[in-house]
Amino acid sequence: MSILHVVNKSPYERNSLDTCAAYVKSGDAVLLIEDGVYAAIKAGAAAGKLAGLGEVCALAADLAARGIGEDKLADGVKVVDYAGFVDLVEATDKVQSWL
């Protein structure tokens, strides 16, 4: 039973990503949206928290809004659009939003 973990808070302000990371199991996916996408900046201190989380995606619209170009993304982070968000929801059994 796979879970899509959605993180929408900045890793520099809240512990949502830390808690999420502790709950991710094999076969799950992590989607960064809204301020959660700040975790995907390669040179940032939080990027290291993404390693070992399996499939990590970030929403394109929220990356663009925050001026985070593809060149700044941590390795392995997959950029998805809104349709990709829907695909992730469909591909997993349930969704856990770490609000």
Place this chain on the structure above:
Amino acid sequence: MSETKKFMYVNRKAPYGTIYAWESLEVVLIGAAFEQDVSVAFIDDGVFQLTKDQDTKEAGMKNFSPTYSALGDYEIKKIYVEKESLEERGLSLDDLQHLTWEDEDEDYAEKDLIQLVTRAEMADILAGQDVLFNF
């Protein structure tokens, strides 16, 4: 005429996840009309407010980041960005908008508006203010 006070606006929130950043910018611009000695500080996630190339079309929100370039025209000459906050987030000064103000005492020479300061320096700057507005 009352005495001029040192006002500082302290920004600690990322731009789009909450309304704080936008509200702060509006208050800064309104407050600029009162001819006080205004400084604006960006600490923690507040530094994300100043990043360049923000494009909110797909996200369906208003991109208010171009408005920061108006601060210089509103006689705001001191914008402080905390170095440690930038670095922790994988950013450098190059990732921020290049904001300037024109110094009328020097034939309208364009001067950099953003000053990169250390956390310790920011603490001293904070301590030297009369009034702090927190966002």
